[in-house]
Each structure stands twice: as structure tokens, then as C-alpha cells.
């Protein structure tokens with residue numbers, strides 16, 4: 001019979017063997033991976049970039065035997081805050097959940113500036129559904145602004161046109177990774193006493209005047225879905241520098257519970273016994289009521305699982321490389337498409353911003369001798385993935401027909417984007433061969449469609 005130390009040693013040896021096997025299996029699968037064949041291999045617009053390190057990290061977390069939010073999530077939150085220069089991060093199971101808890105927390109009775117149902121929140125018409133939905137779900141009234149045709153974000157000076165005595169906040173996505181004009185927006189918010197939520201789900205690593213997007217407003221949200229700058233498979237986070245907001249965000253993520261202190265929530269010390277657990281005083285509950293079952297907010301369960309966080313810790317190490325690759329791929333596509341600027345509106349970043357682009361977006365000009373459908377079909381037929389700019393002008397989507405919102409102006413650019421914009425990828429999985437093939441394919445299309453020669 002093995003003694004305890006023999007058992008530990010066997011356990012460690014078996015775990016090491018598992019890790020070695022995974023490493024070998026991963027390298028083997030890489031070697032047999034199909035080589036790129038132009039026209040036959042699909043060029044994705046995005047995809048998870050990972051290797052055996054993520055798989056081993058997830059395995060270690062699984063073997064650890066604690067699946068709920070625990071030490072890996074805690075470590076991830078700290079490191080993610082460190083990367084962004086944020087005070088606090090709250091890990092959730094998606095970017096949509098991040099938006100939902102961010103907006104819901106601002107409606108909490110515990111938040112000193114509590115928003116009320118019917119309050120107005122300014123947001124762009126071109127948006128992602130789950131940027132917009134938390135406003136509706138919380139009974140807030142969206143006020144929709146048109147977007148700029150080149151940045152795909154609102155023009156900050158248009159905020160003045162949207163504000164009313166009921167305006168209490170601004171909810172802005174940094175569209176496709178392109179930072180909004182955050183200094184003007186924050187000044188405006190301060191002057192009008194508005195809360196700001198930055199949906200940075202597409203914009204991890206983008207900066208404005210040297211500061212990470214997501215860290216300007218009351219809350220910033222991120223998505224770790226595979227299409228984004230780094231991935232946990234699925235996942236998201238909210239960052240905040242507001243000490244009032246942080247426990248509310250955690251509470252709403254965790255069923256609305258009162259108990260969100262760091263020691264209890266992370267189970268870092270299995271021997272720790274919370275001295276307040278049976279002494280949590282409220283006016284309405286029995287005085288011995290277990291604090292773990294006291295609810296101070298209307299919440300959900302939007303928690304991640306531990307192996308997502310374990311994957312995230314490995315992805316964070318690679319994030320600077322991912323961001324650099326996105327910027328470089330974007331620049332190469334921009335240089336190429338500049339030769340066709342008579343036919344496309346090219347994406348534009350504001351002075352002072354440094355986007356970690358989500359994708360390369362183009363809007364076919366109204367006078368072009370071809371339509372968006374023509375070029376999108378051509379690219380798709382040649383196995384180059386395309387996507388449209390999410391919901392486009394969201395109020396034209398069937399689900400939003402009867403939503404109560406206030407529209408400022410005519411939303412002409414938003415409609416044009418809905419009709420004519422599309423994007424292709426810039427993700428780190430794109431190789432020189434992929435980019436060359438994309439450019440060749442576009443060159444041939446442009447020659448056919450316009451009669452012009454190749455791009456300069």
C-alpha cells in the first residue's frame with residue numbers, strides 16, 4: 001500500500017505525463033494541418049489563436065477539481081486589471097453579460113447615482129444587439145445618434161443635439177476596435193452629470209491618448225468570444241474604477257447575493273470562516289440568516305467556469321503579440337485599399353487613438369459601379385469570409401420595431417452603413433499568403449467591375 005507521499009508523487013508523474021501527451025498531440029496535429037490552398041482553404045475573418053499551453057492550463061484547472069469561480073478567475077481578474085491599468089475587473093461568461101451587469105448595476109438601489117426607469121441613455125444607432133438590449137431590459141430609453149461614416153462611432157459634438165432633461169447616461173461601443181473621442185465625451189458627461197459605459201468588447205488593447213479604452217467611463221466591458229483580441233472560448237469582463245460599483249457588479253453576476261467580499265467569493269483559504277456569515281443584519285430577515293443567502297440586488301448567474309480563466313491567463317501572455325499582428329494586418333490592408341478609395345469609404349481612426357482593430361471595414365460608395373452584394377458574393381465564392389457591421393441601424397431590425405426610443409436626426413449614415421458596409425478579418429491567424437490572396441482576389445474583382453487595372 002502506497003503511503004501519502006508516494007501517492008502525491010504518482011499523481012504528479014501522471015499529471016506530467018498527461019501534459020507531455022497533450023504537447024505531443026498538439027504538435028502532431030499542427031504538422032498534419034492542411035496547408036493553405038488559395039481559393040480552397042477558407043480564410044476566416046477571425047479565429048481562436050492558441051496552442052498546447054492553453055490546453056494544459058485548462059487541464060490543470062479541471063484536475064484541480066474546483067469548477068466555479070475560484071483562484072484562476074481571481075488571478076485572471078488581477079492580471080486583466082493590470083494589463084488595462086484598471087482598478088477592478090469582474091469576470092463573466094460573455095461580453096453580453098458584461099453589458100447586462102454594467103447597466104443593471106447602475107440601476108441598483110446601492111449605486112449612489114441610481115438610474116431610474118425611463119431615464120434616457122445616448123447610444124449610436126449602429127450597434128451590436130447586446131449593447132442596446134440591456135438598456136431596454138432595464139426600462140431605460142435609448143436616444144439614438146447617427147454615426148460618422150468613416151469612424152463608425154458617434155461624433156462627440158453631436159451629444160449636444162441628443163441631450164434632454166431626462167438624459168442620465170451614454171452607452172458607447174468602440175466600434176470594431178476604433179476608439180471614440182473619449183476626452184470630449186468624458187468632459188460632456190461630467191458637465192451633464194451622466195454615467196458612461198464603454199462597450200469595449202471589440203476593442204481590447206485599443207488606446208485613446210495613451211489610455212486603454214474601457215477605463216475612461218464608470219464601467220468598461222469586454223468580450224472574450226473567439227472573434228476578439230483574445231479568447232476564453234466564451235467570456236467577458238467588466239472593469240471599473242468605482243468602489244461603489246464593483247461589489248454591485250459582482251452581486252448581480254452572482255444571483256444578486258449580498259456576500260461578495262474577496263475571501264468568501266474566491267475560496268482562497270478553505271479553512272477561512274467568515275465571521276459575519278450568521279451575523280448579517282437586515283431589517284427584514286431573521287437575525288441568524290446565512291449571509292450567503294441574503295440577496296441585495298436583482299441578479300442573475302452570469303459566472304464563468306474556472307478553466308475559462310485558466311485559458312485566459314495563457315492568452316493574456318500572448319495578447320501584446322495578438323494586438324501587434326492586428327495592427328500590422330490592418331495597415332497592410334489599408335495601404336492596399338487606399339488604391340480603391342474612389343469606390344470605398346476607408347476606416348478612419350481619430351488623432352490620438354491607437355486601435356487594436358477587430359476587423360477591416362469598408363463601405364461601398366453610392367456611386368460605385370458595383371454593389372456590396374457583388375463584392376461580398378465574390379469574396380465568399382473565393383472562400384474569403386466577410387461579415388456585416390452587426391445590427392446596422394438597429395431600429396430597422398425586426399425585433400426592435402416596437403421599442404420605445406428617441407431618434408436624433410435622420411440616421412442617414414447608419415442606413416448607408418446598413419446598406420453598403422462589410423468587413424473582412426485582420427486577426428493574427430492571417431498569414432502573408434492569406435493577405436496576398438485576399439488582395440489578388442479583390443484586384444481581379446475591381447478590374448472586372450470597374451475596368452481599372454490593379455491597385456497601385
Ligand SMILES: Cc1ncc(COP(=O)(O)O)c(C=O)c1O
Nearest residue numbers: 094095096128173201202223225
Ligand atoms: C460591440 C459588441 N458588444 C457586445 C458583444 C457581445 O459579446 P459576446 O459575444 O461575448 O456576448 C459583441 C460581440 O461580438 C460586440 O461586438
